Amino acid sequence: MSETTLKPREHWSGSLGFILAAAGSAIGLGNIWKFPYITGENGGGAFVLVYLLCIAIIGLPVMICEIAVGRRTQRNPVGAFHELSPPTSLVAHGIGLAVLLTGLSLLVFRTWGWGVVLTVLGLLIFRFGWTVAGFMGVLAGFTILSFYSVVAGWTIGYIVEALAGRLRFAEVAEAESFFGTFMQDPRWAIGCHLVFMAMCVAIVYGGVRKGIERWSKILMPLLLLLIMALIIRSVTLPGAVEGVRFFLRPDFSRINAHSILVALGHAFFSLSLGMGAMITYGSYMDRDQNILGAAFSIVVLDTLIALMAGFAIFPAVFAYGFRPGAGPGLVFIVLPTVFHRMPLGIFWAALFFVLLLIAALTSGISLLEVVTAFFVDERKWPRHRAALVLGAAIALLGVLCAVSVADWSRLAALQTTLTWAFGTARDSFFDLMDHISSNWLLPLGGLLISVFVGWIWGTKRAVDEIRHGSQNFADVHLVSLLAGLKDDPSHNASVHIVTLASLWGIFIRFISPVAVLIAFLHTVGWLDFKSSPPEMPPPATEAPAWPSAAE
Ligand code: TRP
Numbered sequence: 372m373s374e375t376t377l378k379p380r381e382h383w384s385g386s387l388g389f390i391l392a393a394a395g396s397a398i399g400l401g402n403i404w405k406f407p408y409i410t411g412e413n414g415g416g417a418f419v420l421v422y423l424l425c426i427a428i429i430g431l432p433v434m435i436c437e438i439a440v441g442r443r444t445q446r447n448p449v450g451a452f453h454e455l456s457p458p459t460s461l462v463a464h465g466i467g468l469a470v471l472l473t474g475l476s477l478l479v480f481r482t483w484g485w486g487v488v489l490t491v492l493g494l495l496i497f498r499f500g501w502t503v504a505g506f507m508g509v510l511a512g513f514t515i516l517s518f519y520s521v522v523a524g525w526t527i528g529y530i531v532e533a534l535a536g537r538l539r540f541a542e543v544a545e546a547e548s549f550f551g552t553f554m555q556d557p558r559w560a561i562g563c564h565l566v567f568m569a570m571c572v573a574i575v576y577g578g579v580r581k582g583i584e585r586w587s588k589i590l591m592p593l594l595l596l597l598i599m600a601l602i603i604r605s606v607t608l609p610g611a612v613e614g615v616r617f618f619l620r621p622d623f624s625r626i627n628a629h630s631i632l633v634a635l636g637h638a639f640f641s642l643s644l645g646m647g648a649m650i651t652y653g654s655y656m657d658r659d660q661n662i663l664g665a666a667f668s669i670v671v672l673d674t675l676i677a678l679m680a681g682f683a684i685f686p687a688v689f690a691y692g693f694r695p696g697a698g699p700g701l702v703f704i705v706l707p708t709v710f711h712r713m714p715l716g717i718f719w720a721a722l723f724f725v726l727l728l729i730a731a732l733t734s735g736i737s738l739l740e741v742v743t744a745f746f747v748d749e750r751k752w753p754r755h756r757a758a759l760v761l762g763a764a765i766a767l768l769g770v771l772c773a774v775s776v777a778d779w780s781r782l783a784a785l786q787t788t789l790t791w792a793f794g795t796a797r798d799s800f801f802d803l804m805d806h807i808s809s810n811w812l813l814p815l816g817g818l819l820i821s822v823f824v825g826w827i828w829g830t831k832r833a834v835d836e837i838r839h840g841s842q843n844f845a846d847v848h849l850v851s852l853l854a855g856l857k858d859d860p861s862h863n864a865s866v867h868i869v870t871l872a873s874l875w876g877i878f879i880r881f882i883s884p885v886a887v888l889i890a891f892l893h894t895v896g897w898l899d900f901k902s903s904p905p906e907m908p909p910p911a912t913e914a915p916a917w918p919s920a921a922e
Contacts, residue, residue, distance in 0.1 A: 380654070380655065381578055381579040381580060381655060382579070382580075382655050382656065382657050383579065383580065383584055383655050383656060383657070384580055384584060385660075386660050386661065386664070386665060387588075388584040388587070388588065389584075389652065389655070389656055389665055390665050390668045390672075391584070391588055391591045392583050392584055392587040392652055392733075392737070393438075393649060393652045393665070394587075394591060394668070394669045394673060395587040395590065395591055395733025395734065395737070396643045396648050396649075396652065396733060396734055396736075396737030397641060397642050397643045397669055397670075397672070397734075398591075398594070398672065398673055398676045398730050398734070399519075399641075399643075399730050399731055399733070399734030400519065400523070400730060400731050400734070401637065401640050401641040401677075402641055402673065402676050402677040402680055402730065403598075403677075403680040403702075403726065403727055404680075404701070404702045405637065405640075405641075406637065406641065406677040406680060407618070407677075407681040407684050407685060407701070408701050409633055410422075410681060411617060413625055413626070413630040413633060413634075414621065414622040414623065414624070414625030414626050414630065415617060415618055415619055415620045415621060415622055416618075416620055416622070417621035417623045417625065417626050418625070418630055418634060419619070419678070420621065421626060421630065421631055421634045422637065422638060422674075423674065424634075425631075425634045425635045425638040426670055426674055428878060429635060429638060429886055430638045430639070430642045430644065430670060431666060431667065431670050432821075432875050432878040432879050432883055433639075433642075433645075433817060433821055433879070433883055434642055434644060434649060434666045434669065434670060435662060435663065435875060436821060436824045436833065436879055437644060437647065437648075437649035437650045437653060437820060438650075438652075438653035438656070438662050438665065438666055439653070439662055439824070439836045439837050440455065440650050440820070440824065440828070440833075441647075441649065441650035441651060441654035441655075441656065442653045442654065442660075442662065442836060443455070443832075443833075443836045444650075444654065445654050446650075446654055446744075446748055447505070447509070447647070447651055447654065447741065447745040447747075447748045448504075448505035448508040448646070448647025448650045448651060448741065448745070449502055449505035449506055449508075449509060449745050449748075449749055450745075450748045450749055451505060451647070451650050452501045452502045452503075452504050452505040452823070453501075453502045453505065455501075455823075455827075455828045456501035456502065456823075456827060456828075457827065459500075460501065460827070463497075463500035463501060464497060464500075466496055467494070467495075467496035467498070467500075468497060469493070470489055470492050470496055471489070471494060471496075472493070473489050473493070474486050474487070474488070474489030474490030474491070474492065474493050475490055477489060478490065483791075484789070484791075484792030484793035484794070485793065487792075504816060504819040504820065504823065505647060505745075507646070507812050507819075508645075508646040508647030508650070508812075508816055509647070509741060509742055509745045511646035511647075511741075511808050511812040511813060511816065512646065512647075512648075512739070512741040512742040512765075513742060513765055513768060514768075514804045514808040514812065515646070515804075515808045516571075516735060516739060516742075516765045516769070517768035517769040517771075517772050517804050518769070518772045518801045518804045518805050518808075519731065519734070519735060519738065520564050520567045520568050520571070520735060520765070520766070520769045521560065521564050521769055521772045521801060523564075523567040523727075523728065523731035523732070523735060524560065524562075524563030524564035524565075524566065524567045524773070525560075525563060525703060526724045526727040526728045526731060527563040527566055527567060527724075528553060528559045528560075528562075529703065529707070529720075529724045530721055530724045530728065532553070533707075533710075533720040533721040533724060534721055536717060537549075538707040538710070538711060538717070539711055540707055540708045540711050541711070542708065543693065543704060543705060543708050545708075546703075546707050546708045547704050549707075550704050551777070554777055555778070557773070557774060560773040560774070560776070561770055561773045561774065564769050564770065564772075564773045565766055565770075567731070567735065568735075568762055568766040568769065570732055570735075571732065571735040571738075571739045571762060572739065572758050572759060572763075574586050574732075575739045575740055575743055575754075575758040575762070576755055576758040576759065578754060582736075583736055583737075583740060586732075586733070586736070587733055590729045590732065590733055594676070594726060594730060595676075597723075597725065597726040597729070598676065598679050598680065598683055598726055599679075600722065601683040601719070601723060601726065602679060602683045604687070604713070605682065605683050605685075605686040605690075606682060606686045608686060608687060608690035608691075608713075609690060610689060610690040610691075610692075611686035611687070611689065611690045613686075613689040613690070614684075614685035614686035614687065614688055614689030614690065615682065615685065615686055617685055617689060618681045618682065627900070629900050632889070632893045632894070632900075635886060635887070635890045636809075636814070636890055636894060639813055639814070639817050639887075640809065640813065642669070642670065642673055643734070643737060644813075644816075644817055645812070645813035645814065645817035646741065646808075646813055646816050647741055647820075648737045648738065648740075651740055651741045651744045652737065652740070654744070657840075658839045658840060659839070659840045660840045661840045661841045661844070662836075662837050662839075662840065662841060663837060663844055663871070664841070664844075676730075684701070684706065687706075687713075688701075688705060688706070688709055690709075691708075691713075693705050693709060702727070706720075707720055710723070739758070739761065739762060739765065742757075742761045743757045743758050743761055746760075746761060768804070771785070771800045772799070772800050772801035773801070775799040775801055776799050776800075776802075778799070779796065779798065779799045785800065786800075809894075811895070814887060814890060814894060817887045818884055818888055818891060821879050821883040821887065822884050824879055825876070825879040825880035825881075825883075825884065830876040834872045834876065837872070837875075838872075844871065845870065845871045845872040845875070846870050846871070846872055847870060847871060848868065848869070848870060849868075849869045849870060849871065849874065850869065
């Protein structure tokens with residue numbers, strides 16, 4: 372392994388450290404806020420089943436892929452792609468040239484924005500080949516964290532407001548106008564966003580072991596405790612059964628192509644896949660650690676917390692006779708109203724927003740770490756400088772999100788420029804950052820990583836890496852495993868019919884790329900199933916729907 376950095380790379384202290392940090396990255400606002408509500412919208416229990424399927428056949432294989440790439444190269448996503456890609460790839464040159472020509476022809480037709488983007492992209496692909504996939508990941512770190520941190524900031528603001536006793540709403544309408552005023556007030560929106568960014572920077576500044584791992588080990592168990600307390604409170608309310616029923620009753624009539632793609636898109640976002648977060652965390656792993664076991668634990672934890680969030684939220688919402696609204700309304704508008712009706716409401720509200728903050732924080736640090744690792748590895752910046760400078764840069768981008776989320780026209784010059792260049796500036800800068808990352812960078816990144824591992828680096832070399840530390844688990848005959856005869860001598864002879872490794876290889880080469888490609892074409896609107904779920908409840912609020920992944 373070529374180690375160019377002078378200091379040896381920092382590693383997790385053990386498997387537990389890695390699993391908690393990676394689970395911390397995966398478990399975020401996506402689990403606690405988005406999963407319960409898209410489940411409610413797409414058929415409850417039936418959607419949960421589809422989601423579990425997406426997690427198992429796409430999420431888990433891609434997670435294994437990213438971790439293996441990271442551990443093999445001991446690098447950030449850019450360095451990782453660079454190290455594993457062949458010196459000259461004809462395919463990359465061809466694609467680069469095609470993108471470049473498309474860009475140039477768009478410029479000829481005066482489609483300036485896309486023309487410039489594609490021309491630059493084409494040049495980059497031509498020059499750097501596969502490494503561009505790594506650059507996209509780093510870029511996604513910037514764009515995602517810029518809007519993620521604004522929402523995370525709201526949770527800080529709501530903790531303060533709850534403790535100050537200001538979250539007293541008799542009706543949802545009151546909570547709605549409060550939320551509107553709150554997020555439009557730049558002192559709150561920007562101030563809380565900056566506090567959140569400062570927390571992320573402080574943790575990443577501390578390094579892998581003393582920062583990320585130490586805090587994950589404190590925050591993740593705390594998160595589990597908080598969510599359990601909330602579930603107990605919620606399901607013991609009179610009338611809670613209705614909510615459990617709403618969350619779990621399978622309504623297969625609502626499952627269609629659209630909802631399947633929503634599930635797939637969310638599986639990617641929720642597991643932090645598609646931008647190299649798991650490559651980066653995997654790069655701090657020792658070779659004797661078990662990738663399969665770790666990936667499995669991370670996926671199970673992420674799914675578990677998502678389901679638990681549903682049990683914490685819906686029973687309470689229904690117990691007080693509310694409808695689960697769509698969008699951020701559920702968490703920032705309906706829930707505060709629900710809590711207000713509970714005995715000790717202030718306490719439960721504060722607890723809930725602390726939970727949300729913890730989930731957001733461990734995800735935020737993974738996003739900042741991707742960007743930081745890139746500058747530390749490739750540009751040889753000291754970690755302290757990288758964390759501070761990049762954190763500040765993202766914070767600045769986030770200020771634009773925070774200011775514009777309520778009203779684009781506050782940044783009229785930027786809005787006009789973008790509209791001139793691209794024909795649209797979307798609803799706000801916040802919405803734009805969300806759109807670029809959720810609809811373009813993440814799905815494309817997921818597609819590229821599976822094609823790269825499946826066909827360029829090769830499943831053979833990847834499996835070699837996965838085998839280290841997995842005690843040959845990858846080669847266990849699946850039929851013997853299911854029959855409980857894993858170690859039976861006659862069953863593990865050289866007959867490899869279906870092993871975990873071969874199954875994984877097939878998924879990575881064929882199933883994931885095709886599934887992700889379809890999902891991607893759907894999100895960007897080039898493939899239209901024209902079938903949104905029937906009878907969607909009307910959105911509770913005009914606030915921005917976030918995140919828009921696969922919507
Ligand atoms: N997984 C996080 C969530 O569910 C969000 C997140 C953190 C993320 N890091 C990521 C998403 C990297 C994609 C890529 O909220």
